[in-house]
Amino acid sequence: MPIPLIQIGCGGVGQALIQQLLSQHAALAQRYGIDLAYHALADSRAVYSTGAPLTLEQVQAALHARQQGQSLATLAGAQVGLHWRELLPVSPAIIIDVTATDGMHPALVQAVQQGHRVVLANKKPLTADYASFTALTAHGATRYEATVGAGLPTIHTLQSLLDTGDTVQRIEACMSGTLGFLCTALDDGQSLSAAVLTAYQQGYTEPDPRDDLSGTDVARKALILARSCGLAWTLDDVPSEPLFSPELAHGSVAAFLQRLPELDAGIAARLAAAQSRNAVLRYVATLELGPQPSASIALRELPLSHPLAALRGTDNLIAYTTARYPAPLVVRGAGAGPAVTAAGVLTDVIATARELATPE
Ligand SMILES: NC(=O)c1ccc[n+]([C@@H]2O[C@H](COP(=O)([O-])OP(=O)(O)OC[C@H]3O[C@@H](n4cnc5c(N)ncnc54)[C@H](OP(=O)(O)O)[C@@H]3O)[C@@H](O)[C@H]2O)c1
Incomplete structure (x- = not known):
């Protein structure tokens, strides 16, 4: 079963993450039996989703548009003004916040409470009120390695200790x-x-x-x-x-x-x-x-x-x-840097996907 990914943010880190996911997709499927499939991509103007997992060609087209400095809103099928939470699937998805935006935490907390998982490079959801931090991180529902030290294993080391x-x-x-x-x-x-x-x-x-x-x-x-x-x-x-x-x-x-x-x-x-x-x-x-x-x-x-x-x-x-x-x-x-930060995010996505793929 593909594991649905919803990526919010397609800036420097977001684009590097898409590139790394595309290049590692087959290796991860072979190594761990996980099929990471974009369900939606979002920037500040639009959400790009077709209702089915995006094909690799569609993801590549979205990446190309963003690399040309265009918004996802320019893609056929992109929905301007739609909130990503309207697109949450029934099965657990991994929501990746690679924006630098304030005010993401209420929707992310709601998603976690519905059984979805979260991966963050954005520090702001974790530094809002303490109740949101505990709601997001309860039972390891949110991973956030890239929020401190970009791709360095900072949070992983601390949590292991x-x-x-x-x-x-x-x-x-x-x-x-x-x-x-x-x-x-x-x-x-x-x-x-x-x-x-x-x-x-x-x-x-x-x-x-x-x-x-x-x-x-x-x-x-x-x-x-x-x-x-x-x-x-x-x-x-x-x-x-x-x-x-x-x-x-x-x-x-x-x-x-x-x-x-x-x-x-x-x-x-x-x-x-x-x-x-x-x-x-x-x-x-x-x-x-x-x-x-x-x-x-x-x-x-x-x-x-x-x-x-x-x-x-x-x-x-x-x-x-x-x-x-x-x-x-x-x-x-x-x-710092988009590539190392995206690698920190991808490491968290892989760890989360492997948990979701493991039969309970
Ligand atoms: N760059 C680094 O070296 C680094 C290192 C560690 C951590 N981080 C963290 O990683 C995050 C991303 O950094 P970045 O350098 O990639 O930032 P960026 O280039 O400014 O990209 C931010 C992206 O978020 C999108 N966005 C903003 N508000 C949104 C909203 N409400 N809904 C959906 N998308 C929204 C923007 O869309 P538009 O393009 O439409 O404006 C843009 O695509 C930040 O939180 C940053 O602190 C970055």
Whole structure:
């Protein structure tokens, strides 16, 4: 029986996922006996579905349209304005959220309660209210590896530690490719404003670089890790240090970019102080998970001997200090990019499909 997939989002990650699914379809069928079949694809304008599993040719046509910068709405049979939840089949489907959209959680929770499964690259459904997090993740109904560290086995590692009875005492992590890029540029002698401008021009930042520089994205990842450890936290429990002053929080992106040099002197002074102590600056999320759990998400001075000090460029590093791993267990590697992120999503889709295909 084909396992129906409903993919919401056909941007950078969504397109890479379609490509990987198409290229792995036959190998997965042979290796595990699973037949992954798109039931619907959705972008912000339309849902593409024919009522039957989409053929490989139809999926290829949809991918081609998206690669040409067209919406799915341009495909014959696409339905503009339809919500994907109207297309949920009777048998359990895997709903894949590769959007960056707020407000997806109510429909996803409803789908889980109807017996469907969810795979997320989108962090927002897991960082809304805590009740939605528990409803989504109850009985392992939702997998979310790609929400933290893209394709790195970050969540899998954490869940394995917890499932086998280890005690996670602390998580220390650099989880933003963009902020990693900026810290490396500072190490190399660039000013913060020049580094942000380069990152912006090369497309490493969000369209509004303040979304990276505020630390909010890192805070969402930290919240997902904390909630995965059983803490009933909200975003208020993971405050992050923004790298810009409150006066720069408002106004257009162009105005922000123009005023960027105002940030240089403060960061340069912090860097010089760190360097005088043989240290570097890194944007670090630290979760203390002892009897009084706490979080800190900030630009920190780290001695050169610290594992996070050696990190360069857009790589991520997540270090788990546990009862069994007093010298931390470290996961490190590329933490962004459509291909690695899609691979993280596909790994979750395969694991979910294998469960669904196993007779109960
Ligand atoms: N890129 C990375 O390196 C990376 C790494 C880790 C995690 N992630 C996460 O992966 C997710 C996707 O990232 P991305 O880079 O692929 O984003 P993207 O290129 O901006 O693509 C987002 C897609 O979502 C669609 N969309 C938006 N609202 C929708 C709605 N209400 N219903 C259906 N589709 C909707 C958009 O449709 P339109 O094209 O019609 O606007 C677009 O196809 C994000 O949550 C991101 O944080 C990305």
